[in-house]
Amino acid sequence: MPKTLGILGKKVGMTRVYSAEGTALPVTVVEAGPCIVLQTKSVAKEGYNAIQVGFGSKKESRMTKPAIGHCAAGGKGGFYHIKEFRVNDSSQYEIGQEINISDIFKIGDIVDVSGITKGRGFQGVIKRHGFKGGRATHGSMFHRAPGSIGCSAWPSRVVKGKKMPGRMGNKLVTKKNVMILDIREDANVVVLKGSLPGSIEGLLQIYSK
Amino acid sequence: MNMLEKIERENMRYDFPDFRPGDTVKVHIRIIEGAKERVQIFQGVVIKRKRGTMGASFTVRKISNGVGVEKTIPMHSPRIEKVEIVTRGRVRRSRLFYLRDLRGKAARIREKGIR
Numbered sequence: 001m002p003k004t005l006g007i008l009g010k011k012v013g014m015t016r017v018y019s020a021e022g023t024a025l026p027v028t029v030v031e032a033g034p035c036i037v038l039q040t041k042s043v044a045k046e047g048y049n050a051i052q053v054g055f056g057s058k059k060e061s062r063m064t065k066p067a068i069g070h071c072a073a074g075g076k077g078g079f080y081h082i083k084e085f086r087v088n089d090s091s092q093y094e095i096g097q098e099i100n101i102s103d104i105f106k107i108g109d110i111v112d113v114s115g116i117t118k119g120r121g122f123q124g125v126i127k128r129h130g131f132k133g134g135r136a137t138h139g140s141m142f143h144r145a146p147g148s149i150g151c152s153a154w155p156s157r158v159v160k161g162k163k164m165p166g167r168m169g170n171k172l173v174t175k176k177n178v179m180i181l182d183i184r185e186d187a188n189v190v191v192l193k194g195s196l197p198g199s200i201e202g203l204l205q206i207y208s209k
Numbered sequence: 210m211n212m213l214e215k216i217e218r219e220n221m222r223y224d225f226p227d228f229r230p231g232d233t234v235k236v237h238i239r240i241i242e243g244a245k246e247r248v249q250i251f252q253g254v255v256i257k258r259k260r261g262t263m264g265a266s267f268t269v270r271k272i273s274n275g276v277g278v279e280k281t282i283p284m285h286s287p288r289i290e291k292v293e294i295v296t297r298g299r300v301r302r303s304r305l306f307y308l309r310d311l312r313g314k315a316a317r318i319r320e321k322g323i324r
Contacts, residue, residue, distance in 0.1 A: 013213040016263045017220055022239070022288035029213045182216075189212045 005104055006085050006207040007033045008055035009190065011115070011200050017181065017191070027181055028196045030204055033188050036074040037097040038082065040090040049090040053099060054079030055203075081203050102185045104208050109180045114205040115197035119170030129163040173197040217262045222285045228267075230255050230305050231298030231318050236269060236282060237290035248290050251280055254298065254318060256305040259284075270308060272316075277309065297321035 009032030016024050035053035043049055058078040060068055071078045075096050087093070105111065125131040125146040134142030146165065150158050175196060182191035196204060228234050236251045253271030256279070265284035270277060282289060298318035308316050 012211065015213055015217050017216070018285070018287050021241070022286060024283060024286070029216060031212065184212070184216075187212050187215075189216075191216065 004085070004208045005051075005087050005099075006111075006205050007099060007101055007104055008035050008053065008081055008083055009033070009204045009206055010056065011196060011198055011202050011204055012189070013200050014195065025181065025193055026195065028192050028194065030190050030192060030196070030206070031188055032101050032190045032204075032206060033099060035099045036076045036079070037093050037095055037099065038071060038074045038079075040093050040095065041084075042090050048086065049088060050084045050086050051090055051093045052082060052084045054082050056080035083205060085207075100185070101183055101188060101190050105180055105183065105190065105206070107180055107183055110177050110209055111180060111192075112174055112176045112207040112209065113178050113192065113196050114172055114174040114207070115202055117169045117171060117173050117197045118199050120168040122166060123168040124165045125163060128165060128168045131163075214262075220263060220285060222289075225284075225292045226294050228255055228258075228292060228294050229297075230258055230303050231300030233295040233298065233318075234269060235293040235295055236280075237292070238282070239288045239290055252295065253278075253280075254305065254308065256308055257281075258303070270305075272312070277312075 009030040012029040012031055014026060014028050017027050018024055033055070035055045037051050038054050039052040041048060041050040041052070054071060054074060054076075056079055057076075058080045060078055063071070063078045068078060070082075073095050076098075120127070124144055126133050126144050131146060133144045134140050136143060146163075149162055149164070175194075178196070179193040180190060181193050183189070184191075190206070192206075198204065232255050233253065234255055237248050238251060240247055240249045251269055251271070253269040255267055256270045257268040259266045259268075263285055266281050267284060268279055268281045270279045272278070297320065299321045300318060305318075308318075
């Protein structure tokens with residue numbers, strides 16, 4: 001986890017915009033913030049500096065009593081997503097404080113974006129690891145199989161980390177060096193260049209660099 | 210309205226005449242050559258219009274020095290200066306790919322309203 005302040009957002013979707021020179025750029029529109037500070041963590045108490053923020057309002061009837069109590073500190077209702085951001089000095093933040101996109105970012109900034117990728121289920125090595133596979137015809141009997149997974153007498157085992165079929169996706173991925181092309185302060189929307197992990201409506205963490 | 214649609218609507222262009230497949234159009238395209246910028250006119254028959262929002266495009270076909278040339282132009286690109294309709298064509302389908310197999314007289318398109 002990067003030790004920088006960030007903001008939580010929700011993916012709205014992708015489109016394209018044109019740059020001033022007229023080149024088409026693929027963009028992802030993200031609804032980011034406002035995030036409410038729910039807790040500040042300090043070296044003295046928790047051993048590290050961080051702030052805990054909430055994003056996306058949630059009905060109290062759908063929350064547990066402890067969660068309601070925890071969110072009550074912020075005074076802005078309950079939240080769907082509660083995440084932590086490492087900061088250098090957590091004392092400058094206070095509980096209940098609102099963090100907006102424009103407080104952290106400006107147009108042209110380079111950021112890192114984390115999100116949970118779409119789950120793809122149990123996949124073979126071609127889709128999961130990009131193996132080549134064999135040819136389909138001309139008597140070939142080797143199509144999409146992974147092939148040999150190691151040597152025989154030595155080491156007599158399969159090496160750790162061997163790329164094999166298995167569950168693909170549904171894991172936290174960080175895309176680095178994403179450019180902010182536009183910020184709409186009034187709508188809490190940020191336009192980022194390129195694609196981002198996860199599905200539409202999925203949670204994204206945008207970290208400053 | 211969704212913010213995505215709003216951003217798309219802001220970036221879309223609505224300043225073109227309503228041209229259709231079969232129409233002959235003049236497309237004024239801004240071309241950057243090194244440091245210079247000039248406008249090139251591409252005249253031909255619209256053989257396809259791909260509908261959509263920011264991804265919309267259209268394809269113009271012409272015969273240049275005996276060779277068929279097609280250009281697919283993004284509808285909302287700021288590099289397009291303007292689109293002029295030269296003639297309206299009467300065609301019976303929306304994708305005129307059959308023109309690729311025809312040349313000369315056979316590749317003509319009847320003008321709208323002329324019998």
